[in-house]
Amino acid sequence: MSPCLGCALSSLSIEDQEDVQFPYAMRDLPPISQSTPTEPNGRLKSSSGTSSLPCSIYFPPTGSPTVPPRRNHAGLDPQFLPLRKQIVSQVSLESPLSPASLPRSPWGRPDPYDSPEDQDKEYVGFATLPNQVHRKTVKKGFTFTVMVAGESGLGKSTLINSLFLTDLYKERKVPNAEERIGQTVDIVKHMIGIEEKGIKLRLTIIDTPGFGDAVNNIKSWKHIEDYIDQQFEQFFRDESGLNRKNIQDNRVHCLLYFVSPFGHGLRPLDVECMKALHEKVNIIPLLAKADSLTQAEILKKKMKIREDIRQFGVNIYQFPDCDSDEDEDLKTQEQFLKDSIPFAVIGSNIQVESKGRKFRGRSYPWGVVEVENPVHSDFLLLRNMLVRTHMQDLKDVTREIHYENYRAQCIQNMTRMMVLERKRSLREKYREGYEADFPLPLAVVDTEKERQIFEKDEELRKMQEVLERIQEQIQQGQ
Ligand code: GDP
Numbered sequence: 001m002s003p004c005l006g007c008a009l010s011s012l013s014i015e016d017q018e019d020v021q022f023p024y025a026m027r028d029l030p031p032i033s034q035s036t037p038t039e040p041n042g043r044l045k046s047s048s049g050t051s052s053l054p055c056s057i058y059f060p061p062t063g064s065p066t067v068p069p070r071r072n073h074a075g076l077d078p079q080f081l082p083l084r085k086q087i088v089s090q091v092s093l094e095s096p097l098s099p100a101s102l103p104r105s106p107w108g109r110p111d112p113y114d115s116p117e118d119q120d121k122e123y124v125g126f127a128t129l130p131n132q133v134h135r136k137t138v139k140k141g142f143t144f145t146v147m148v149a150g151e152s153g154l155g156k157s158t159l160i161n162s163l164f165l166t167d168l169y170k171e172r173k174v175p176n177a178e179e180r181i182g183q184t185v186d187i188v189k190h191m192i193g194i195e196e197k198g199i200k201l202r203l204t205i206i207d208t209p210g211f212g213d214a215v216n217n218i219k220s221w222k223h224i225e226d227y228i229d230q231q232f233e234q235f236f237r238d239e240s241g242l243n244r245k246n247i248q249d250n251r252v253h254c255l256l257y258f259v260s261p262f263g264h265g266l267r268p269l270d271v272e273c274m275k276a277l278h279e280k281v282n283i284i285p286l287l288a289k290a291d292s293l294t295q296a297e298i299l300k301k302k303m304k305i306r307e308d309i310r311q312f313g314v315n316i317y318q319f320p321d322c323d324s325d326e327d328e329d330l331k332t333q334e335q336f337l338k339d340s341i342p343f344a345v346i347g348s349n350i351q352v353e354s355k356g357r358k359f360r361g362r363s364y365p366w367g368v369v370e371v372e373n374p375v376h377s378d379f380l381l382l383r384n385m386l387v388r389t390h391m392q393d394l395k396d397v398t399r400e401i402h403y404e405n406y407r408a409q410c411i412q413n414m415t416r417m418m419v420l421e422r423k424r425s426l427r428e429k430y431r432e433g434y435e436a437d438f439p440l441p442l443a444v445v446d447t448e449k450e451r452q453i454f455e456k457d458e459e460l461r462k463m464q465e466v467l468e469r470i471q472e473q474i475q476q477g478q
Contacts, residue, residue: 111128111131112127112128112131113125113127113128138198138199141199141200141201141202142199142200142201142202142391143201143202143203143204143249144201144202144203144204144253144391144394144395145203145204145205145206145231145249145250145251145252145253145254146160146203146204146205146206146252146253146254146255146256146386147205147206147207147208147224147227147228147252147254147255147256147281148160148205148206148207148208148255148256148258149208149211149221149224149255149256149257149258149273150211150257150258150259150260150286150288151211151258151260152209152210152211154258154260154288154289155258155288155289155345155346155347156207156256156258156288157207158347158348158349159256159258159286159288159345159347159379160205160207160347161347161349162347162348162349162360162371162379163347163379163382163383163386164192164194164203164205166192167349186207186208186209186210186223187206187207187208187223187224187227188206188207188208188209189204189205189206189207190204190205190206190207191203191204191205192205204250206227206252208223208224211224211273220269220273221272221273221276221277222276224255224273224277225276225277225280227252228251228252228277228280228281229280229406231250231251231252232251232280232402232403232406232407233406233410234250235247235249235250235251235403236406236407236410251398251399251402251403252281252398253281253282253391253394253395253398254281254282254283254284254317254386254394254398255277255281255282255283255284256284256286257270257273257274257283257284257285257286258286258288259285259286259287259288259305259342260288261287261288261289261290261292261293261301262292264301264304265301265304265305265307265308266305266308266309266312266314271308271312271314274309274314274316275312275313275314278314278315278316279315279402279405280402280405280406281398281402282316282317282394282397282398282402283314283315283316283317284316284317284341284342284343284382284386285305285309285316285341285342285343286342286343286344286345286382287301287302287305287342287343287344287345288345289345289346290344290345290346290376290377290378291346291362291369291376291377293344298344301344302340302341302342302344305342306341306342316341317394317397319334319337319338319390319393320334320393321334322334333389336381337381337385340378340381343378343379343381343382344377344378345377345378345379345382346362346369346371346376346377346379347371347379348360348361348362348371352368354368359371359372360372423450423453426450426454427454427457
């Protein structure tokens, strides 16, 4: 287990933390040093074992500041510079200001006005808005929900443990063959709080044991679909309710779908399941147990799976396109991610030792595989994508596309029900001759159409009465 994650596992409430806790969280934040050898967006190239990857894997800036605080021409510590103008209006710059007497930057982030050339310019100050957003979001913490699906034995639990450096499945009981014959799909929820460098993440893993294990797997994804819908429904209810402040977001942000390395592309069950879910969740297909395939086989299987996905019209998660003015490195990185689908992954719950190094891997008579070695698998690519580069996009797509679809459908159904109900009550009132008491329409209604529908309904009703009378006469005549 990694020392930074493993020891810090603790349950975390995602509601606004007390202000008291905040300074602690912020103190641990890695300040972004201006001369740290980072690329734009604070990304660094991976150090260990990643050099052979066709493109760089990014790491956020870590560690403490490497640059000693610069002093400006006025002899003030840079962290006080943004406040200089404010101070100038209160006291003369020549006055002996001790650092302690200066108002401090409240959250220790680098100030956008903190450059010598900015000192003589006048600013309103809104370039600090990102810092304010940063402070609020860090204070609130982050949530992320991942669902895993695929037939049992494909290494789902092992991969989740490897991805998030946890041990989530200690008490898991694997059912025997008899128990699996008529098995239904269960939904098991694991929640963990992870804290790294003062940033808190409430991670929810939704497991779907039993999926694809029964003799008859028809509609075995129904439970999964229902679960995703239930989370949307709950969110919709909470959002439309009175107390919208502390809404818990349990919507599923991505589905890691495990494809067997032993088949030829997707199985019918995979296609059916993915198609049933692709409008509701971001599907990321994975080629499981990549260590059981040769390099050439991996490439072949990846191509076949991509072809099946295209041919059967499965909509998996689409990595966002880069803008034309983005830097070239980012564009290469995005293209590489797209070309790597499905990610060929390896998982392991144990550390192995080889050539004096200890790492998470699998040991075989002919050698060892390293889970985090990009030459051996796409594990690192997947983890970086999930956590470092695309977590926010997965959440945005969930909110803006999948949830919006659900919400629009819900509102449409509700409106239809309301219209039907109103029509029914209108009909009753017409019938009872309550024209004077015409109800106020809830929405703009075409009254002429309403009247026509009512008249047609009445005609139908009368014809039905005539028909019934004729039937009665026929029966009496027999
Ligand atoms: P699940 O039923 O899909 O959750 O699968 P498990 O994680 O329980 O793994 C089933 C078996 O496969 C265990 O014996 C694991 O040690 C093994 N396993 C897990 N991941 C891998 C992998 O990447 N490669 C290989 N060869 N075996 C794996």
